[in-house]
Amino acid sequence: QVQLVESGGGLVQAGGSLTLSCAASGRTFSGYAMGWFRQAPGKEREFVAATTWSGGSTTYANSVKGRFTISRDNAKNTVYLQMNSLKPEDTAVYYCASAKNLIATMSGICDYWGPGTQVTVSS
Secondary structure, X not given: OOEEEEEOOEEEEOOOOEEEEEXXXXXXXXXXXXXXXXXXXXXXXXXXXXXXXXXXXXXXXXXXXXXXXXXXXXXXXXXXXXXXXXXXXXXXXXXXXXXXXXXXXXXXXXXXXXXXXXXXXXX
């Protein structure tokens, strides 16, 4: 059974940093793109960042560009989201997801989703 499990969420002050991890298990994700999404209370889920299997191509939402960095370690079947200069508006449940290509991942048309991890940024 395929599982994606996020970790690393928590409470941080504005301007601080957090690194989220997403560990994949149950199958090989060879060739799969990986991405991060978030959903704040009362809002729709939104795309945050995505990377190809190789990590050679990455893409970000404008709201996080320059502050967040997505990376992956395929040997560990893990994708990371380094979040710097956090703002209160970054508060949300963060989800990782996987799809067969970058476009599908960015679009949220993903084959697999994690349960999410809460990130709260205090002002």
